[in-house]
Amino acid sequence: MTPKEARSRTRWFQKVFLLQDWRISLFIREDPPDWVSPTTKAMAECVADAAYKRAKIWVSNSRCRAYNESVEESLFHEFAHVVCADVGILGECQPQKELVWNSIGETCEKAYRYDKKLRRKKK
Numbered sequence: 774m775t776p777k778e779a780r781s782r783t784r785w786f787q788k789v790f791l792l793q794d795w796r797i798s799l800f801i802r803e804d805p806p807d808w809v810s811p812t813t814k815a816m817a818e819c820v821a822d823a824a825y826k827r828a829k830i831w832v833s834n835s836r837c838r839a840y841n842e843s844v845e846e847s848l849f850h851e852f853a854h855v856v857c858a859d860v861g862i863l864g865e866c867q868p869q870k871e872l873v874w875n876s877i878g879e880t881c882e883k884a885y886r887y888d889k890k891l892r893r894k895k896k
């Protein structure tokens with residue numbers, strides 16, 4: 774996924790989930806940025822600060838490929854972190870949270886494609 778494709782999905786997500794007042798910085802790059810542990814085995818990470826409505830999201834194309842995961846779904850999964858931070862649910866003590874975020878990610882991936890298809894037809 775290119776940074777441009779990621780930005781388009783970010784705009785879509787912010788509109789659908791009413792998060793336009795958040796500033797979301799995207800890091801679409803292979804290696805973890807400086808705010809992620811350099812030894813992480815993760816393919817994507819997110820930090821979200823609800824007080825300042827700021828979030829950073831990192832997604833690694835090559836790591837997603839290595840784990841056989843969709844880059845798009847991983848991006849939407851990280852967005853789900855932002856939604857939960859915004860409404861203040863599913864904190865770190867909730868072990869099921871990653872499963873919920875996976876299903877939000879999966880659903881958004883489908884919804885985004887469907888939405889794009891509809892818009893193309895209208896033109």
Ligand SMILES: [Zn+2]
Pocket residue numbers: 850851854871874
């Ligand atoms: Zn997660």
